Amino acid sequence: MPQQAIEVILMRQLATYLAMPIFLVDPTGKLLFYNEPAEVLLGHRYEETGEMPLAEWAQIFQPTSEDGLPLPPEALPLVIALQQRRAAHLAFQIRGLDGVHRKIEVTAFPLEGQGGRYLGAVAIFWEVDDP
Amino acid sequence: MMVTLWGTRGSLAAPGPETVRYGGNTSCVEVRGEDGTLVILDAGTGIQRLGATLGPEVARIDLLLTHLHMDHIQGLGFFEPLNRPDQEVHIWGPPSTTFDLRARLTRYLSPPLFPVRLRDLPCRLSLHDVPLERFEIGSLQITAALVMHPGPTVGYRITENGVSLTYLPDHEPALGAAHFPTDADWMSGYELAAAVDLLIHDAQYTDTEYQAHVGWGHSSVSQTIAFAAKAHVKRLVPFHHNPPHSDELLDRLFAEARRASESSFELIPGTEGASFQLGS
Numbered sequence: 001m002p003q004q005a006i007e008v009i010l011m012r013q014l015a016t017y018l019a020m021p022i023f024l025v026d027p028t029g030k031l032l033f034y035n036e037p038a039e040v041l042l043g044h045r046y047e048e049t050g051e052m053p054l055a056e057w058a059q060i061f062q063p064t065s066e067d068g069l070p071l072p073p074e075a076l077p078l079v080i081a082l083q084q085r086r087a088a089h090l091a092f093q094i095r096g097l098d099g100v101h102r103k104i105e106v107t108a109f110p111l112e113g114q115g116g117r118y119l120g121a122v123a124i125f126w127e128v129d130d131p
Numbered sequence: 132m133m134v135t136l137w138g139t140r141g142s143l144a145a146p147g148p149e150t151v152r153y154g155g156n157t158s159c160v161e162v163r164g165e166d167g168t169l170v171i172l173d174a175g176t177g178i179q180r181l182g183a184t185l186g187p188e189v190a191r192i193d194l195l196l197t198h199l200h201m202d203h204i205q206g207l208g209f210f211e212p213l214n215r216p217d218q219e220v221h222i223w224g225p226p227s228t229t230f231d232l233r234a235r236l237t238r239y240l241s242p243p244l245f246p247v248r249l250r251d252l253p254c255r256l257s258l259h260d261v262p263l264e265r266f267e268i269g270s271l272q273i274t275a276a277l278v279m280h281p282g283p284t285v286g287y288r289i290t291e292n293g294v295s296l297t298y299l300p301d302h303e304p305a306l307g308a309a310h311f312p313t314d315a316d317w318m319s320g321y322e323l324a325a326a327v328d329l330l331i332h333d334a335q336y337t338d339t340e341y342q343a344h345v346g347w348g349h350s351s352v353s354q355t356i357a358f359a360a361k362a363h364v365k366r367l368v369p370f371h372h373n374p375p376h377s378d379e380l381l382d383r384l385f386a387e388a389r390r391a392s393e394s395s396f397e398l399i400p401g402t403e404g405a406s407f408q409l410g411s
Contacts, residue, residue, distance in 0.1 A: 001315075001316040002316065002322065003315065003316050003317075003318065003319075003321045003322040004316055004317055005277070006276070006277040006278060006279055006319055007277070009279070009317055009319055010279070010307070012317065013306065013307030013308065014307070016307065017307065113277075114226055114227070114228060114263070114277055114283055115226045115263050117263070
């Protein structure tokens with residue numbers, strides 16, 4: 001397996017230290033890593049999930065709008081960041097692999113490295129408590 | 132390919148009786164291809180003595196900078212071939228998203244830090260951003276890749292006729308890794324160093340010193356050995372020695388490192404003036 005770009009390595013290492021949930025994908029959308037705080041919300045350890053294509057992770061957590069309607073992949077902030085190379089933000093619901101429904105907010109941004117290399121995208125998310 | 136070390140010290144030149152054997156000059160390595168192609172890796176203070184050996188028979192000089200920290204460029208102003216009107220010189224440096232290589236080098240090569248401006252050097256000078264992919268200089272095939280060190284920094288792998296050299300003088304692959312060495316695909320510098328014939332690698336610190344310098348961009352001797360083992364290199368040259376480290380201390384560090392590891396590679400501590408013939 002080829003070595004990841006240095007910026008991606010640094011992003012993952014930073015994510016392992018941060019207390020906020022972070023989800024990292026490559027330019028094709030393949031899941032590369034999510035950190036321990038993300039494991040809590042997604043209901044599954046990354047070591048058990050492993051790398052996963054976009055088509056799978058965009059559906060496996062059953063994202064729905066705040067009205068309860070299924071969200072297509074192209075509506076997810078991480079997919080927008082990946083495909084349109086811009087930051088995106090959205091509040092929606094997921095069903096973790098532990099079966100628990102959670103309302104989350106997600107901010108995603110594209111990763112651009114030295115020399116204009118496009119390296120993927122990152123999502124930072126957190127659980128929102130209903131008032 | 133012939134590889135000669137002209138400067139092995141890190142961070143700051145450290146001349147003196149206690150550093151005579153390992154050397155006091157900062158990073159500079161000469162690489163000669165079989166057809167005479169000359170590539171110089173970094174322009175630390177060691178480049179001054181190298182420059183004195185290069186006569187007018189050298190048609191072209193390619194200087195590949197890993198990054199622009201002072202210990203890797205300080206010798207530039209004292210590299211005599213830059214003062215020859217007919218000398219063709221190409222300087223390659225890591226790309227930056229802000230200023231170009233000329234602007235960044237001019238910060239040093241201009242008053243008040245230096246009396247002569249870069250633009251006033253008499254030689255025929257060309258500056259290039261290093262392509263982050265494979266390219267060729269004469270008979271040498273060169274691959275550059277970004278590596279873990281503060282600021283844009285590249286390492287180099289140079290190949291000729293099936294033999295290879297990797298140069299990672301400033302490199303902290305252990306930074307942020309919960310367990311080092313990490314999986315190869317998540318380890319900075321791995322692809323550059325994998326199965327290389329000769330790896331010249333940062334080994335600035337003792338393990339104790341490293342704990343006080345995490346994030347400074349350098350490795351301890353034991354981390355360097357672990358990196359080399361993971362990359363299955365054939366020979367390792369620890370390099371970029373800490374300025375306060377005397378010959379006596381370095382002898383002891385490398386002797387301890389040999390005892391502590393069951394290396395599958397040859398460990399040859401970097402000493403100023405050492406040469407390595409790779410291939411025929």
